[in-house]
Amino acid sequence: MRHALRAVFSSLPTRAAGLFIIVILTVAVTGETLAPHDPLAQDLDSALAAPGGSHWLGTDYLGRDTLSRLVAGTRETILSAVAMTALGALLGVLPGIASALLGRWSAFAALRTVDALLTLPTVIFAVAVGGLFSNGPAALVIAIGFLMAPRFFRIVRAEALGFSRTQYVESAALLGASRWWIIRRHVGRKVLPTIAVTTSITLGGAVFTSSSLNFIGLGSQPPAPTWGGMLAVTTSHLWEDPLAPLWPGLIIVLTIWSFHTLADGLREGLDARNPRNARNPRHSRPSPSRTATPSPVTSPALPEQVGTGPGSLLVGLTTTGPDPASPADGPADQAGPSGPATADVPDTGALDSDVLDSDVPDSDVPDTNLPDTDITDADTPGADTADSTGVRNVADIPDDPSFQEGSGAVLLRVTDLWVTAPTHTATGHHGDTATGHRGGVVRAVSFTLGRGEALGLVGESGSGKTLTCRALLGALPEGCAVSGGTIVFDGQDVTALTEKQWRPLRGARIGTVFQDPASYLNPSLTVGRQLTEVLRRHGGLGRQEARQRALELLSAVEIRDPAKVARQIPSRLSGGMQQRVMLAVAVSCEPDLLVADEPTTALDVRTQAEVLALLAALRARLNMSLLFVTHDLDIVAGVCDRIAVFHRGRIVETGPADEIVHRPSHPYTRSLVAAASAGAVPAASPGSAQEVPVVRV
Amino acid sequence: MSGSELVPAARKHSDAAGEPITAQLPADAGPAASTGPSHDLSLADDEPLLRVAGLRAGFHGPDGITHTVLDGVDLTISPGEIVGLIGETGSGKTTLGRAIVGLVRPTAGTIRFEGAQIQGLRGRHRRALRRRGRIQFIFQDPLRSLDPDQRVTDIVTEGLAIRRELDPAGRRQRAAEALVAVGLGPEFLDRLPGEISGGQRQRVAIARGIVTHPRLLICDEPVSALDAANRTHILRLLARLRDDQAIAMLIISHDLASMADVADRVAVLHNGRIVEEGPTARVFAAPAHPYTQLLIASSPRTARDPGSGAGADHGPGRDHDGPERDGSERDGRDLGPATARPGPGNNVAGQGR
Structure with missing residues (x-):
């Protein structure tokens, strides 16, 4: 709750609006007691007095104190606006929710009734009601409140309809839930933010409507002060006192603005929790912090990295070498990353274990089998291809025989990339939440992609592969940020590009295909x-x-x-x-690079095979580089030349595709291979599966 | 789904290719099965837990064409049996699962559960059946099937709360037990779905399914939203639940290979008909129907064996996947034996129109 409030009032305008509304509401409740003068007391001697003296805002044509009348009028105006809105919400909200869950015919009847009500013109209806009953404030409130109900009805119905078609409502129905249960337990709560937003906007509208009606002489009658009534009186003395309409006008405008701004704040603050918004990656924009100069040193997420000797070497490299990508100095700076990137892993055990606690029961390779220290175990058993650091890997790749280094051949170079995610944010992606607690979700990832080459990024959900990809596209989800490292695309450092600078790259030079x-x-x-x-x-x-x-x-x-x-x-x-x-x-647009993020996961097997073949064919025809993200080790081998295996935000193994699939050296890769084949045919990689047995649930 | 008279009148079932290939299982119905609900083939050993007979379902498309999704499906599930229902997108497998739990109204055929007819129940009667909790449904994507604002304990015990069983403390106890049964500790009770990982969410969904002690669990693609490691474990969890609690299961999947370790029996659904059915090992070893052969051949898993390269080997397929709604018009008849070989030449389920 407190979290939601903070989200609502995160921006200055909403705070100002909230403050103003509190003041207005206080004045409305206390009313005349705050007024410096009697709002009805006439003093013809000081009629139309200018602001100043004891009359701060001057007086009207009868010498009544303007400020006091404004204060006194607040009660009348605000209370009737609140009453109208409350009546509208009362009549609209529950029927709106209910109609979303009703059968077709009752919903039809309700909708047509509401349509009929919507055709009634507000002011004329109010005049008619005033004429029929009494021309008092109560009749006005009832008339306008009645006309506001359809608005609540339609908005709430549409929202409830969306929620009533969710699978969790279906699940509840399958458990035998009644409609009332579903409203109470599932839909009602979800609709609350919408109701709050609508109420706030409607309050603004109600202030406007009631002031307008007062202006034309409906509702409260003179001499009782209302904002609309004051506006009417002052405009009729415009020649004598041209400034006078300013005060009631200003307060009306400010009040309406406040309600609308509050509505905006409510919408943003409360909707951020709404997974439907978080889910849609199109909404994700690079967060402002992304544009900061990437400097690993300043990142709080990297203590262990800065601590190690090779790590600091790296830091120097990234900060002093602003353009490591220029083809000429390619080989020179590779010696750096490949050493330290492996070396800085060992002391992350503590970080890993608390970041991933929640994941442990599920990543069924339990810690006993695959402690983080394994990542760097110098004597990874059976790793005939492992280099002296024990891991075949890492990063760039001079020691990767499959990658031919040469000037101009490098299209994309990612060096020591760190991405941080906000704490406890439901991003809506599978699993990303589990690892998103603190620290980096992508940690010191380095790899190189040559022209025309296909690289597979493989790992389970939450391992950081997708975020790495999004960082490459400058499209990290809200709240995530690159906190260190560089991304160089075709000689251009794209790590800190602005949204506008990204535009000519995305689509034209980097194409993307996503899962859904x-x-x-x-x-x-x-x-x-x-x-x-x-x-x-x-x-x-x-x-x-x-x-x-x-x-x-x-x-x-x-x-x-x-x-x-x-x-x-x-x-x-x-x-x-x-x-x-x-x-x-x-x-x-015949891009140089195609980023394919789980492009076939949602497809059935036969379609999947065809799309993969198509992908390979297109890549060959257009000579594109391909970055292929998947959790499925099975399909990646046929598409990619090389594979980088992600685990807990790091690349734990890189190598030629066949090598990785058939002779994985890292224990985690082996467990992946084993898991992939466990469900089907016997393990395809001889001599690997039994070393890291997948543990029984 | 609308309308009750949308069964296309004359659909020929005598066509050889479209016919169920029968295996030697008690559940098997034979060619006559698709003609209607009247036949009674209950074979001696055990009365099936669920018997679906001659089930048809369809919908009116936006263009006024009636699409048949299920075209006379027969299926039985015995107590404690795991049946894998395999089919590609648009084959009607999900519709079958939803029809069994009453989310889709069939246009013809019968569904009997524990000896009682359950299709066509409405309103209070349907709710009463559901509140007994004897059939439970597990959705594909736990992210969507769990209310993001509810704590795990409330999610798991919603079925108990709906039928007002136990007090909150007792329900919490039951939730903890169910969580343990699915391999999660009681520390998950107070988490929100957004705070746990994908595999854990699916476990919570399964816990919700088993807390009412069901006899039949229908799992709609329970693992396809998960990564490889979790897939294996969720499938094993299901198998273990069957062993421990004798829950029968219908596991719907597009992935034949994933059923190998789990299902006792598989049924292959194609264009709304079951084209092959039999013990899992038999179907894998000797798929009788060309479509099944094709499914086995196109599974990337089976293709990943050393030497054979990868899934991309299957050649650039044609755009067989025409507009999804065209399911009815793709016909099993396309499936001549000559087309069983995957590749550009085959016309299986060619684009609809």
Whole structure:
């Protein structure tokens, strides 16, 4: 709760608005007792007095103190606004939630009733009610509150409808829950933020409406002070006292602004907890801290790294060598990272164990079997390819025979990358939360990707592979930040680019494919339209050319009837087809690098095999480099030349794909291989599976 | 799902390719099965826990075309048996699972559970059945099937709370027991789903499923949202729960290989029909139906053996995966024996129109 409040009032405007609302509400409750003068006392001698003296804001044409009337009018105006809103919420909220869970016919009836109410014009309805009953404030409150109900109804219904279709509501229904149970236990609570936001906006609207009605003489009658009434009186003496309408006008505007600003704050603060928002990666923007100069020294997450000798060597390297990527000095700076990156691992045991506590029962290679120290065990058994540090690895790769170092061949070089995640944030990604408690979620990751090369990043969920990828795209989720290291893409340091500087790179030079194509394609535009849009924007093609090229691309991704598919909206296509379309979009500008993050995980096996083959074919045809992220060791071998294995934020093993799959040297890799094959055929890697037996649950 | 008269009238079942290939199992129905619910084939040894007979389901597409999703499915599950239901996207496997628990209304056929007919129950009767908790459903993605604002203890015991069983303290005790049964400690009781990892979430979902002591657990792709290590362990957990508590299970999966260690029997669903069914070992060793052969061949796991390279070996396939809704129009008839070989030439489940 306190957390939510802090989130709501995180920005200065919301704080100001909140403060103003508190003042206004206090004044509304205490009313005339705060007023310096009697708001009704006339003093014709000092009529239309200018501000100053005992009348801070001057007087009106009857010599009544403006400030006192404003203070006294607050009660009338605010209380009627609150009453209207409360009535509207009362009549709208519960029926709104209920209608989302009702059968089709009752929902239909409710909706049509509400539609009818919405057609009533507010002011005329209020005038009519005033005329029918009494022209008093109560009649006005009832009339306006009645008209506000549909608004609550519709908003709350739409929101509740979304939640009522979630799987946890379905789960509850499968347990035999009644509708009332579902409202109480699942939907009601989720709708609360929406109700709060709507209430705040509606309060602003109610202040406006009641002031307007007072202005035209409805509701409270003179001499009782209201803001609207004061505005009316002062505007009629505009020639004598042109400043006078300012005060009631200002307070009306400020009040409405405050309610609306508060609504914005509520929406952002309360919705941040809403997983539906966190889930959509399109919302993720680089956080401001990303743009800070990356300097491992200043990062609090790196004590153990700074402590070690080789670590400090590294620090010097990253800070003093601003452009380690220029092809010329490639080999020179490689000697650095490859040594220290392995050497700085051992003292992370403590960090690891508390970061990952919550993960332990689940990563079923228990700590006894795979203590973190294993990562650096000099005598990793059976590691015939291991180098002197004991791990085949790490980072860059001069000692990796599969990578041919040479000037111009390096497309992407990641050096000692650190990414930190906020504490206890539900990012919505599987598993990322479990490791996101503190410290780095990507820790000292280094690798190099050559032109035309395919590198697989493999690891279980939460191992940091996806965040590494997002860092490469400058699209880390909210709250995550690069806290150290450099990313150099084609000779350009992209570690600290701004969103604007990223734009020409993304799409045009770096293409991306993600696990869930449906959420990246615009559901309401046809496939052809989306493709042509990209082509026209990035490729600068004309309308006709772009259309032609789009069809070519669709057939390039092996869609049999491109013209027909181009006319479809994404939801009409199967998952495999959507992924093909995503691929078409990704390669439309013939990027140098394609980042594929679990592109086939959501597909069934046959489609998966086809998409993988397509990926390989496209890569060959366009001579793209490929960064392929997956948790599935099985599929990566066929697609990638080399594999980097992620574990708990680090790369624990790098090597040629076949080598890793068939002769893994690191214990964690072996457990991965064993796990992958345990479910199916006997282990494919002779002599490895039995050394790290997967423990029984 | 709408409408009750959307069974396409004349669908020929006599076509050789579309017919269930029968194995020597008591559960087997034979060709006559797809004609309707009337036949009674209960074989001597044991009365099945669940008997689905001649089940059909479908929906009206937006273009007014009626799509058949299930086209006469017969399936039985005996007490304590694990049946793997295999099929690709759009084959109707999820619809079958949802129809059994009443989330999809079948248009024809019968579903009998513990001897009582349960299809077509509505309102209070459906709720009463569900509150008994004898059939439980595990969703694919635990992130979505667990209420993010509820503590684990409340999630796990929701079924008990709904039927007002025990007091809060007693329910908490039961939640702790269920958590232990799925390999989680009591320290998880007060966590939120957002605070635990994907595999742990699925364990919580399973704990919710077993806390009511069900006889039948229907798991819809229980591991496909998890990474490789967790997959194995969740599947083993399910197998162990069966051993300990004699819970029968229907495990729905697109991944034939993952069923090898877990299921006693597998049924392969293709275009809304079960095209092959039999003991797991038999189906793996000698898949009789061409579609099953294809599934086994295209599994990356089986292809990863040394020497064979990788999943990408299967050649650039065609865009077989046409608009998903076209499931009804892809026909089992496409599956001639000649097309069993995976590769560009095959026309299996070719694009719908």
